[in-house]
Amino acid sequence: MALIEIKVPDIGDFSDVSVIELLVKPGDSVKKEQSLITVESDKASMEIPCSASGVIRELKVKLGDKVHEGSVLLMLETSSEHSSSSSSEPTSSIGAPSTPKSIPGASQVMSPETKDGSLAKIRVEVKIPDIGDFKDVSVIELLAKTGDRIEVDQSLITIESDKASMEIPSSHAGVLVELKVKIGDKVNIGDLLAVLESSERVNQETSVPSPPGVSPQALLESPALSTPSAPGAPAAFADPSSSPGLPNKALASPGSSPEVAPSLPLHQPAHNLTANGKIPHASPSVRKFARELAVPLDELKGSGPKGRITHEDVQSFTRSVMLGNAATKAQQIKTGLSQGGSGSGVGSGAALGLIPWPVVDFAKFGPIERKPMSRIKKISGANLHRNWVMIPHVTNHDDADITELEAFRVLTNKENEKSGVKVTMLAFLIKACVACLKKFPEFNSSLDGEDLVYKSYYNIGFAADTPNGLMVPVLKNADSKGVLQISQEMAELAKKARDGKLSPAEMTGATFTISSLGGIGGRYFNPIINAPEVSILGVCKSSTQPVWNGKEFAPRLILPLSLSWDHRVIDGASAARFNAYLGQILSDFRRVLL
Ligand code: CAO
Numbered sequence: 324m325a326l327i328e329i330k331v332p333d334i335g336d337f338s339d340v341s342v343i344e345l346l347v348k349p350g351d352s353v354k355k356e357q358s359l360i361t362v363e364s365d366k367a368s369m370e371i372p373c374s375a376s377g378v379i380r381e382l383k384v385k386l387g388d389k390v391h392e393g394s395v396l397l398m399l400e401t402s403s404e405h406s407s408s409s410s411s412e413p414t415s416s417i418g419a420p421s422t423p424k425s426i427p428g429a430s431q432v433m434s435p436e437t438k439d440g441s442l443a444k445i446r447v448e449v450k451i452p453d454i455g456d457f458k459d460v461s462v463i464e465l466l467a468k469t470g471d472r473i474e475v476d477q478s479l480i481t482i483e484s485d486k487a488s489m490e491i492p493s494s495h496a497g498v499l500v501e502l503k504v505k506i507g508d509k510v511n512i513g514d515l516l517a518v519l520e521s522s523e524r525v526n527q528e529t530s531v532p533s534p535p536g537v538s539p540q541a542l543l544e545s546p547a548l549s550t551p552s553a554p555g556a557p558a559a560f561a562d563p564s565s566s567p568g569l570p571n572k573a574l575a576s577p578g579s580s581p582e583v584a585p586s587l588p589l590h591q592p593a594h595n596l597t598a599n600g601k602i603p604h605a606s607p608s609v610r611k612f613a614r615e616l617a618v619p620l621d622e623l624k625g626s627g628p629k630g631r632i633t634h635e636d637v638q639s640f641t642r643s644v645m646l647g648n649a650a651t652k653a654q655q656i657k658t659g660l661s662q663g664g665s666g667s668g669v670g671s672g673a674a675l676g677l678i679p680w681p682v683v684d685f686a687k688f689g690p691i692e693r694k695p696m697s698r699i700k701k702i703s704g705a706n707l708h709r710n711w712v713m714i715p716h717v718t719n720h721d722d723a724d725i726t727e728l729e730a731f732r733v734l735t736n737k738e739n740e741k742s743g744v745k746v747t748m749l750a751f752l753i754k755a756c757v758a759c760l761k762k763f764p765e766f767n768s769s770l771d772g773e774d775l776v777y778k779s780y781y782n783i784g785f786a787a788d789t790p791n792g793l794m795v796p797v798l799k800n801a802d803s804k805g806v807l808q809i810s811q812e813m814a815e816l817a818k819k820a821r822d823g824k825l826s827p828a829e830m831t832g833a834t835f836t837i838s839s840l841g842g843i844g845g846r847y848f849n850p851i852i853n854a855p856e857v858s859i860l861g862v863c864k865s866s867t868q869p870v871w872n873g874k875e876f877a878p879r880l881i882l883p884l885s886l887s888w889d890h891r892v893i894d895g896a897s898a899a900r901f902n903a904y905l906g907q908i909l910s911d912f913r914r915v916l917l
Pocket of ligand 1: 747748749750785786787788789793817838839840841842843862863864865866882
């Protein structure tokens, strides 16, 4: 047994890179080459592997620490046979050698019209620079597109192995004429990456940085040849031949090349930028994990330091999608939606061919407070949006004279004072609507493909305003219940809704819905149909109004009604008849018996 220090190996030109992930903890048994931590610079992130097998006794770094070559990462207890091979000195390196075998990553080709060699437009071929011995590393992100103005050192693509990801910068400035790689391509040192058109001042002697005796064409064909000044050469990937046993070796091994999913049905990493145009912040292993599960990283909110997306974030997003509590943008687009992940956010509008949603820095105009939307609001928001977009709504507004019914309601409540059951107008409305649904059965139907499904049961949903948002409990078999029973059950369901205790069974199976704002106020509104239902009744506050009775204006209690209906199923004439019949019932409730 021996206790050894495991240190940060040669990580090339990096100094003071941040520790962004701890992949192990004290007590863990680790194998040689197992990743211990992830470090990150502004251009690359990589996992640092263990140079020996053993049991971790102490971690010497924490999240956010800056480390460099030689920093002690942890104390490892090894068996005696390990101790001889793993000293406290790093046995290998993952970084670039101090004098990197770099290449310029570019060749220049004169445009035909620039024979004079003075101020000329030249075509520059940017190539994959020296990334060590890596073979077939996957292109996972394209960071520029044709026509973009590119600066020297501006990142063009991101490549990734299973241990490291890094951005490949441009060796030259110019306008991007063509990116020669696409997502999923495997690239190697010297592969043609892009063609830029540059208007640098060049001439034949200076424009082609050929080593002595090497023609420009040979340079093009011989990517490994390079000049020492390599602005585009990334520092993180180094010659693994000098660093056996460390990440580079793993990268170099053909078997360890990450597999790019053959098809990416749910998201395209090419567009895989976050809403503010940034690349999602995640370590290589998390990216790989996300890719395996087809999880669009740009739609995740990272819970790690600086919003970094963790393994757990990917898992919990996947779980939410599987449970139907969230949907990827691609899923929403597929179902005709354009709203953002989990239905809460605002999408780009692209699915509907709309201009993008305005992005405003609200804090610029005054103090703001940002609060996450409740789960219920997110879910109901997504449903409402789908229904609004997919159902051709029409709303008929009408009035019902409820003078006598209100008098009867007040009397009923007086008579039933002791029972504890309070009857509100909504209970009468439920009963009246059932009578209308029986008379106009298409209002109690649902569209199923090209068929209409007529239901012989009458389950009435009613919108309930709860502290967490809108809920719609369902009063089952309303046709077989009296107004008192309806009132009692409605009160129970409304209480459960407010307490967040409704069961799924109590929220499903509605055939028609009523949204009553009568207890609050308002005149008329356009309620959104609750799919797969085909109509919904909105009710506002009743008020006493003068109504002409043929001889005089008499004070009458008028209830405003707003009936929204699906024009694919219902015609305007039917809707007007439904409202008229509802008004008749409410003005003379005896009609319910007919
Ligand atoms: N006109 C005048 N007064 C009315 C009325 C109407 N149409 N409907 C109800 N009232 C009165 C009731 O009689 C009661 O009066 P008292 O307090 O004097 O007895 C008061 O308003 C409050 O009624 P209520 O809201 O407690 O009961 P309800 O049966 O009318 O409604 C419920 C129950 C759960 C539907 C309701 O509380 C609610 O949550 N409404 C909001 C629905 C909603 O948010 N819809 C919008 C959906 S779209 O976002």
